[in-house]
Amino acid sequence: MEWQQINQMITASERILLTTHENPDGDGLGSASAMYYHLLEEGKECRIINCSDLPDEYDFLNKDRIFELYNALDHDGWLEKCDLAIIFDVGDFKRVRKIKNAIENYNIHTINIDHHPHPEDHPFTLNVVDTKSAATGAMVFDYLKIVRKKPIAKKMCDGLYTAIMTDTGSFRYSNTDAKCHEIAIECLKAGVKTSKIYQRVYETKPQGGVRLLARVIDNITFDSDGELAWFWIDQKMLKAANASSKDVDGFTDFVRSIKGVEVAVMVFENGSDTCRLNFRSKGKYAINDVARHFGGGGHKFAAGAIVKGNKKTIIPKVVSETKASLERQST
Numbered sequence: 001m002e003w004q005q006i007n008q009m010i011t012a013s014e015r016i017l018l019t020t021h022e023n024p025d026g027d028g029l030g031s032a033s034a035m036y037y038h039l040l041e042e043g044k045e046c047r048i049i050n051c052s053d054l055p056d057e058y059d060f061l062n063k064d065r066i067f068e069l070y071n072a073l074d075h076d077g078w079l080e081k082c083d084l085a086i087i088f089d090v091g092d093f094k095r096v097r098k099i100k101n102a103i104e105n106y107n108i109h110t111i112n113i114d115h116h117p118h119p120e121d122h123p124f125t126l127n128v129v130d131t132k133s134a135a136t137g138a139m140v141f142d143y144l145k146i147v148r149k150k151p152i153a154k155k156m157c158d159g160l161y162t163a164i165m166t167d168t169g170s171f172r173y174s175n176t177d178a179k180c181h182e183i184a185i186e187c188l189k190a191g192v193k194t195s196k197i198y199q200r201v202y203e204t205k206p207q208g209g210v211r212l213l214a215r216v217i218d219n220i221t222f223d224s225d226g227e228l229a230w231f232w233i234d235q236k237m238l239k240a241a242n243a244s245s246k247d248v249d250g251f252t253d254f255v256r257s258i259k260g261v262e263v264a265v266m267v268f269e270n271g272s273d274t275c276r277l278n279f280r281s282k283g284k285y286a287i288n289d290v291a292r293h294f295g296g297g298g299h300k301f302a303a304g305a306i307v308k309g310n311k312k313t314i315i316p317k318v319v320s321e322t323k324a325s326l327e328r329q330s331t
């Protein structure tokens, strides 16, 4: 990997922006916070500025109030003199929203650290991608291991552990490898309270979200001899359950956990003539080609897309396209 190039660019910079994608997850946030504390030790002036608010379940990473929500008035003065932006787990540069404009307007050099695929003609100054890595946090761990003279500090480990835990579904998904466990060992030795982090992230489900899940479970449709399970959610269901759109995170993983199901698909009607599609596979079938067909993308076994249209028009297309893909792959 290009660790030395990253190191050179960081060394040459004074003021550094760290950021991750909209609707951030544990991987993007954990990676950014680990790097933040490292750069602070290096004497850099750095800030984590995201285009979305910090989700409640990650507030344990924010004891030092390190996560900021972008707003041009507050931040553009600082960004104007920024030397470098490090972007974590983004998948697509567009997913940092308005921060992309600021980076381009102020000609800030960029390092992209990610385990999602990016095209050859990527827009970054330096593109560091390892699609085999279970999490972006595992790449940040490697970088810190190589450049730090001191051990990785507890505060950095809190972020790294959160990144690995959330992107592997707590060390259960097919991307979990020996490396993930090695990182976990190092984090435990550094004093990370792993069960506390687990509880904070996973055992704080809002009641509305659980009520919504009950409705979803009641309406799963099975296809392709039970290997495909799909469901939809619309704004009416959300209202009736008193849930928010954030609550649907993890539903597709849950539906995939049913016996015999290989692929789970969610069609979520956003309310503004768009639907969010979510694809999860146990590993027998790749589903990112279907996501790509609908203009999205992602990993082989976890992908998504956002499409124009309502559930009436979208569901038949998504179901038939997914069924066709499963059929192609089983012959």
Ligand SMILES: [Mn+2]
Residues within 6 Å of the ligand: 027, 028, 089, 115, 134, 135, 136, 167
């Ligand atoms: Mn990730």
